[in-house]
Amino acid sequence: MADFQQTSRILVTCPKRTSFLLHDEIAALDLPIREEFVTGVETEGSLDDAMRINLHTRTGYHVHFLLATFSARDAEDLYRNVVAIEWERYIDEDGYLSITSSVDNPTIRNTLFANLKCKDAIVDRFRQVAGRRPDSGAERSGVVVFLYWRNDHCSIFLDTSGEPLSKRSYRKIPHRAPMQESLAAGVMLATRWRGDDNLVNPMCGSGTLAIEAALLGSNRPPGSLRSNFAFMHIKGFDPLRWEAIKKEARRDIRKKLGGRIIVSDRDEAAVVAARKNAIAAGVDHLMEFEVCDFRETTVPEGGGSVIMNPEYGERLGDEMKLEATYRGIGDFFKQKCGGYTGYVFTGNSFLAKQIGLKTKRKIPFFNTTIDCRLLEYELYQGSRRHEAAE
Numbered sequence: 001m002a003d004f005q006q007t008s009r010i011l012v013t014c015p016k017r018t019s020f021l022l023h024d025e026i027a028a029l030d031l032p033i034r035e036e037f038v039t040g041v042e043t044e045g046s047l048d049d050a051m052r053i054n055l056h057t058r059t060g061y062h063v064h065f066l067l068a069t070f071s072a073r074d075a076e077d078l079y080r081n082v083v084a085i086e087w088e089r090y091i092d093e094d095g096y097l098s099i100t101s102s103v104d105n106p107t108i109r110n111t112l113f114a115n116l117k118c119k120d121a122i123v124d125r126f127r128q129v130a131g132r133r134p135d136s137g138a139e140r141s142g143v144v145v146f147l148y149w150r151n152d153h154c155s156i157f158l159d160t161s162g163e164p165l166s167k168r169s170y171r172k173i174p175h176r177a178p179m180q181e182s183l184a185a186g187v188m189l190a191t192r193w194r195g196d197d198n199l200v201n202p203m204c205g206s207g208t209l210a211i212e213a214a215l216l217g218s219n220r221p222p223g224s225l226r227s228n229f230a231f232m233h234i235k236g237f238d239p240l241r242w243e244a245i246k247k248e249a250r251r252d253i254r255k256k257l258g259g260r261i262i263v264s265d266r267d268e269a270a271v272v273a274a275r276k277n278a279i280a281a282g283v284d285h286l287m288e289f290e291v292c293d294f295r296e297t298t299v300p301e302g303g304g305s306v307i308m309n310p311e312y313g314e315r316l317g318d319e320m321k322l323e324a325t326y327r328g329i330g331d332f333f334k335q336k337c338g339g340y341t342g343y344v345f346t347g348n349s350f351l352a353k354q355i356g357l358k359t360k361r362k363i364p365f366f367n368t369t370i371d372c373r374l375l376e377y378e379l380y381q382g383s384r385r386h387e388a389a390e
Contacts, residue, residue: 002047002090002235004051004241008044008046010065011157012053012057013064015061015183017038018059019037022036022059023041025056026041026057028056031044031053050063050065050160051241051245055223055224058182058186060161061164061166064157066157067156068081069156072154073152074108077152078149083122083125088126089236093130093132094132096134096136097143097145098136098141100115100145101114102148102149103147104150144159145157146158162229166183169226170280170281172273172280173273179209181208181222185215186365187212187307195218195219195259197302198262198299198304198340199217199304200262200299200340202306203265207275210274210287211278211287214257217254218255219253221249224250260288262288262298266292266293267291268291294329306342306343307344310346312370312372333357333377341377342377342378345367345374345375349373355375359376359377
């Protein structure tokens with residue numbers, strides 16, 4: 001069976017442009033940073049460490065544990081090298097496995113063919129050493145093997161996550177065009193809000209930004225919301241060790257925040273969805289919900305952050321109609337949010353200019369294929385604003 005203490009390279013993937021945030025998450029777990037690239041971070045550790053990453057990372061997608069690297073010119077080379085791996089150490093002969101891949105090899109026209117050759121090599125190995133083989137299919141409900149193949153360089157990983165870690169399991173009602181959970185967590189990490197003061201989230205939609213903020217502010221590990229990870233199906237997995245890792249993480253959870261989280265939307269259905277999703281995430285007690293226009297959202301005394309994710313004019317709404325909305329955001333910031341730090345996440349630079357305020361920071365992100373920015377505004381209060389103008 002697998003040795004969960006043996007170390008190897010671990011590749012953690014993430015949304016494009018969030019690797020600088022993932023870098024900090026991996027470092028906070030006292031793991032080394034071997035390399036950082038556009039869509040991930042490479043570290044080194046054991047399968048035990050991979051379990052900790054799966055539990056704690058907010059921006060990560062998949063946690064890949066390296067089993068082997070080799071040179072493969074074509075599918076036959078791939079088969080010969082994969083069949084030589086001692087798969088009986090990692091997969092039970094009565095278990096279930098699936099293959100995922102990223103393939104760019106001149107001899108492979110269809111990625112599914114590479115997946116099939118990899119699967120055939122694994123099950124043929126089992127026929128040789130055990131006389132029977134595990135089931136296989138597309139569902140990531142058991143052991144997941146990840147094939148990375150570029151030209152003749154090939155790496156075989158165990159995907160210890162299975163389903164993407166962005167699937168937190170709390171989004172029961174997605175509503176319209178919801179932001180992906182890992183991206184929302186990355187946006188909140190970039191704001192530097194950590195639960196010590198107020199957070200106001202008008203235009204909340206299905207509540208993903210606010211829920212990720214509540215998880216972040218209360219220091220709740222996002223992986224604690226999931227009941228299944230691929231590492232649970234690796235031969236040698238110890239459920240008691242997993243419970244111990246989760247128990248250790250629970251010690252750091254904050255039951256109360258230093259400020260209020262105000263969530264609002266003029267669409268009652270959106271607020272209903274946000275509340276139900278927050279209940280599923282176990283953070284509804286940390287949030288206050290309002291049905292109102294964003295201009296009427298409660299902004300508590302004491303300062304904090306106000307964050308908005310308006311429509312971009314790409315998938316929802318029309319750019320001309322949205323100009324007034326973005327101008328209204330600028331007015332709302334100036335008139336009601338003095339003493340706060342304002343944030344607008346948008347994928348439309350023209351509409352962003354309609355806000356009419358000078359940005360302090362512009363942080364680049366991608367929302368699927370849309371080039372986006374998180375715009376930060378320092379919103380002065382009273383005389384400070386007047387002094388700044390002078």
